[in-house]
Amino acid sequence: MAVHLADKLNTGLSPQQFIDGMQKNQEEFKRGYDAFAWDNDGDREFFENLKSRDDLRVLILAADWCGDVVRNVPVVFRALETAGIPTEVLILEENFDVMDQFLTMGGRSVPVVIFTNAEGHVLGKWGPRPAHVQQIMVRFKQQNPDREAPDYQEKMAECRKELIAAYGEGTDHHASVIKELRELISGF
16 A cells, blocks of 8 residues: 555644544444453453554544444544554544545445554555444345436435444444554554
8 A cells, every 4th residue: 555644643632532522433442442342352452452563553534424434433443543543533424535545345434444654655554344344235235336326325324224234233243443443554
């Protein structure tokens, strides 16, 4: 990935500023954040051991109206807090220049968790949702390529129900997010 985001480092909101400024879904976001618990000591120890690294930075593209942000970013915040990695949130609507470098299937989907080195060179990204949930959207887009089709919105509503079900009850998806973040970070 040859993307360089040095000009965006130190321009975003802190995780707490993002939470405090949420106009939508703040209570649900806080519930997810408060409900987070490590599924296993190995994952917790992996993230704790990242405290010795001072070369990582994270930018998270997010919007408070997005259900995937509300479900996933509290988990990401908790993991990155444990790791001690400097983390900033870039509001989607104010950062289309960044968003358009990290499209998902050609569209603007959030959250996008972007890992950089201290100089802003992108090392990798995660998002907008755990792989097992994203598979549902991939299948939907493959089967419904025409956004102008008369039944597209109806089918999208059904897809959203399936996505919500795939997340599971409460914190079921947290372990998937942690596993995928761990696998990504292990690569750099």
